Amino acid sequence: MRETLDIRSDTELLDVARLFYGDEVPMIDLTQDGSKFTVSILGKDFAYVYDDPIYDAIPDAHKDGRLSKIALYDALKACTGREMPWGALTGVRPSKLFYENLRAGKTDTEAAEVMQSVYRVKQDRALVLRRIVYSQRGKIDFPCDNINLYVHIPYCTTRCTYCSFVSVPIEKYRSQSTEYVALLSEEIKRSVEFLEQRGKNILSVYVGGGTPTSLSAKELDTVLSAIGNVSVEYTVEAGRPDTIDDEKADILKAHGVTRVCVNPQTLCKTTLEKIGRRHSVEDFYTAYEIMRRRGFDINCDLIAGLADETAEDFAASFEGIKALAPQNITVHSLSKKNGSAIRFDPSVNRATEEMIEYALNNIGEYRPYYLYRQKRQAGNLENIGFSVKGKECVNNITTMEETVGVMACGAGAISKFIGNGNIARYANLRDVPLYLNKFGERVTAKLDFFDEQYDIENK
Ligand code: SF4
Structure with a gap:
């Protein structure tokens, strides 16, 4: 049946158009008649027919939606002469589609080919996906x-x-923070006890934020004591170097933490000032050394596309981090997310793509092991986690690929039950005073949520 719609009434199609036009999307109509599509951009028509193999490569449940996005992408590419690294993909994890093809019986090579020929993903990104899926073997399904x-x-x-x-x-x-730490510790203890009673196994622990090491040493000790003794992959974000000292590092070690994130984001002094981080490059090196001496696996985050950085600035930071040989390096593309101070900043760092290319081409022995994309990300790029072989973070993989659920504690934390063929979520209150005020009833509601999901699972 022939149907025409104004793409501005469809969020998913609008997201594809925004890749090309940002927030200034012009009038675009899309007409579908089976596998035939006509896209009208400012009165100019672009017509496509998607028969096999494209038609065949998309599962029936997603056929119309994905074909519409591909048609719109093809028309926008023809109209503007521009291509996007991730082609027509928006609102879906690229690896999810890759795995979808593997489950359909395709080989790695064939799945990478589908990413390019069907979803218009650039060849280098399709190959990164293939490497990621390879790195995730044995660390994704539990x-x-x-x-x-x-x-x-x-x-x-x-x-x-x-x-x-x-x-x-x-x-x-x-x-x-004193009250928060006390109640959070209670939530953690109740949650861990609950999991024990239900016979669940804690696969990994991740303490994030914010910056957990911005707590005092005593507060940090209280929170980690509530988690108890666990012999699993155990990450604590210590992203701000100026929050790390010997005492706190010793506390992390004593509680069995195995992995820490020490994140400079850049090794350029002037950029650190521009992005509101009140620490120096030397602070980062000092913090890194404190953690390294204690034998933690270390992740360092870098951001491509910051402020007025050039591709050379980024390359210098990237090489500086590589020289330290941390177990993980995560390269983010700047995202102007809602809630950030720069969300309305229209400036675009045009060197971002070059920076990401540099990282991909110069990563050496590290292997990409997980990837995710966000809305409003510079150059429609991505965030990629790199790891030395065998040091891939299981928490990052299973959380990002949504293969293992999450018991989440603290303000704004989102729990996930994964099973029964679906994913169900329970969100803690984001606002800290509200989290504190409604503490008792909300923790009970969260555990009731898991109880119900586990009961359904066991039926
Ligand atoms: S992005 Fe910056 S301000 Fe936000 S939690 Fe991380 S270190 Fe803190």
């Missing part, structure tokens, strides 16, 4: 009684201009 434990600390030192997390400057909220 028996359904496994769950990850996530703990959220909503405090940091200052606020980075690009930050959109539930996070406030700790110096302003010292009195609140």
Whole structure:
């Protein structure tokens, strides 16, 4: 049946158009008649017919939606002469489609080919996906009684201009943080006890934020004590180098933490100032050394596309981090997310794509092992986690690929039950005062949520 729609009434199609036009999307109509599509952009028509193999490569449940996006993408590419690294993909994890093809019986090579020929993904990105799926082998699927434990600390030192997390400057909220730590610890203990009673296995622990190490040493010790003794992959984000000292590093070690994130984002002094981080490059090196001496696996985050950085600035930071030989390096493309100070900043760092290309081409022995994309990301690019072989973070893989559920504790933390053929979520209150005020009833509601899901699973 022939149907025409104004793409601005369809969020998914609008997202494809935004790849090309940002927030200034012109009038575009899309008409579908079976496998035939006509896209009208500012009165100019582009017509396509998608028979096999494209038609055949898309599962029936997604056929119309995905074909519409492909038609729109093809028309926008023809109209503007531009291509996007991830082609027509928006709102879906690229690896999800890759795995979908593997499950349909395709080989790695064939799945990579489908990403290019059907979804218009560029060849280098299709190959990255293939390498990621290879790196994830043995670290993605676990028996359904496994769950990850996530703990959220909503405090940091200052606020980075690009930050959109539930996070406030700790110096302003010292009195609140004492109560928060006390109640959070109670939520953790109740959650861990609950999992024990239900016979669940904690696969990994991740303490994130905010910056957990912005808590005082005593507060940090209280939170980690509530988690208890676990002999699993155990990550604590220590993203702000100026929050790390020997005492806190010893506390992490004593509680069995295995992996820490020490994130400079850039090794360029002037950029650090521009993005609102009140620490120096030397602070980063000092913090890194404190963690390295204690034998933690270390992840370092870098962001491509910051402020006025050039491709050379980024390359210098990238090489500086590589020289330290951390176990993981994560390269993000700047995203101007809602909630960040730069969300309305129209400036675009045109060197971002070059920076990401540099990282991909110069990563050496590291292997890409997980990838995700966000809306409003510079150059429609991606975030990629790289790892030395064998040091891939299981929490990152299973959380990103949604293969293992999450018991989440703390303000704004989102729990996930994965099973029964679907994914169900329970969100803790984001606002810290509200989290504190409604604490008892909300923790009970969260555990009731898991109880119900586990009961359905067992029927
Ligand atoms: S270090 Fe992380 S949590 Fe803290 S302000 Fe920056 S982006 Fe936000």
